[in-house]
Amino acid sequence: MSYIIRRAIFYLIAAWASITLNFFLPRMMPGDPGSVLMAKLRGQGDIRPETIEAMTKAYGLSDDPLIIQYFGYMRNILSGEFGVSTSWFPAPVIDVIRTGLIWTIILMGTALLISFGIGSVLGVIGAWKRGSWMDNVTPPVFVFLGSLPYFWIAPLLLFAFAFHFNIFPARHAYNTDLSPNFSWSFISSVIGHMILPVLSIVIVSIGGWLLGMRNTMIAILSEDYVTMAEAKGLGSRRVMFGYGARNALLPTLTSFGMSLGFILSGSLFTEMVFAYPGLGYLLINSVRSLDYPLMQGLFMMITFAVLFANFIIDILYVRLDPRIRQH
């Protein structure tokens, strides 16, 4: 398993590099949140030095040299300390992110799995029955749907099904009259709130998975081992999945890993349109209200998510592709 250890080290270094960049890049920009805050306070009239001092302390602002700030920053991150959100004051950034993260993972994870699953199966069958009516109809239809602008299709769905026909709820992740618990009424409310946003994502993303899987599968099907599997007299389902799709899955998995990582950033539009209380929604609000600590924490989270997702995919790869296990 030295492969996994080496991958882990690689991702740790990548994480360190992105944390460092995340620290230095904003600080190279002209101006800083501290002076913005101070200017705002001063605008409200005279303030006493004690107030400034208290605020400085509360927000963690300092005039120390960058390198010292950097070490403090690293220490904070390692202890899970991202500071205090200014827009959700006085909630710590980490708590704000945690709630958002759960909703985003539930929403986007479900959407990605559904879209990947359906798209891949359609792609596999399309490649297997190349030239059949199904193979002639599904790719163009889903590619057409996929090329519709998301910012158009999502509000359209919202308008049609939430306002016009009033079938699905229009906003939030659950009925706010209910308190979050594992009761059926709460879970069904969560599912009901998920249907529209998930549908909007699945509609536009299924075509990509379908085409990707179909193309890889067509290449795999011309391999000798697929012909040999057929010559062995195996049933067509066994040949299609055990020999074809099983191999075609490997390259597709890489793009799956990429999109897994971009779940967080990709959720921006969806959560904005459907007012879903996930990370994307938080990110927009943090930008609007200039909540620097929250923004920084969110960007960090997105970076970690990309790295973590890829690490998971690497581990999965080892399970699925025996050729990676050694060397």
Place this chain on the structure above:
Amino acid sequence: MVISMSTDVKRGITAVPDNFIPLIEIDNLQVEYLAGRGSVRAVDGVSFSIGKGEVVGLAGESGSGKSTIAQAIMRILQPPAIITGGQVLIGGRDVLQMTDRELRKFRWDEVSMVFQSAMNSLNPVATIGDQIIDAVMAHRKINEHQAREQAKEMLQIVGIESDRIDSYPHQLSGGMRQRAVIAIALALQPPLMIMDEPTTALDVVVQREILAKITELREKFGFSILFITHDMSLLVEISNRIAIMYGGEIVEMAPSRELFENPLHPYTQGLMASFPALTGPRKQLEGIPGSPPDLISPPSGCRFHPRCPHRFGPCDSVHPPLIEVRPNHFVACHLHTTSEGSAQ
């Protein structure tokens, strides 16, 4: 006309040795590739049979239709190739008429196949054991444990230690992989094994090993082999009978020794001259000038005539039939059919 001609030919060939019991008969097989500017007759009216326990060699240049015949017999041709005519008879049934269900049963149980490149014919994500087991379990009503035992036995037979059963293809050397492929082909002990250039991708030493193994297994189990290669020296060594293909047709067919000592078709002579003899005096190797025929618009008359050093009168207009000129020796060449030819 063509059909009656080839049935004659078949009758002639099936009469070969005294104890000849035909196992499979290929009769007037036609395969076309639908290409952009017309269709290509990759196999054009080929007829031959393989006897029980016999090794028939099929030789010819790339594109002569050798592999296409192999794939047509198992019906694993990929589009745009389609079988447009003929019969493949085994045990009184025509493979080309079988339903999907019959075909699945027939494949591997009655005819198995060793593909050209062992690297590409093994599923990279499955162990070699699993690839034997799934063949066995698709045809026999036995449980996984029994199938596994059988797989181990097969591996041992081809010279792979049975504890390598859980190895993946990439963990084996080239020679071992080809042995594993042979073990898979042997799994159901079919009466006929098609070997499509089984040693071409291997280095010479490993080639020898594999060939010796194939010969040993054949003696042990008595299966027939259709051995496809472009290596004439290899064929002479391993096969009872050899058919030479050119441009989708059989141009000469004879028992190996007879063909080797007395090649009649100018193309066969060219093929022989382009391989070094292992023994005997050193001589200059010759190639065959020109290139294989364009099968979309094949040459008129004899397909070999544009490249033939001995062409004369009828060659560019009359298509020579395959006829028996000596006992069991068939050739399709005007040199040996017309009076003008024998005069030369």
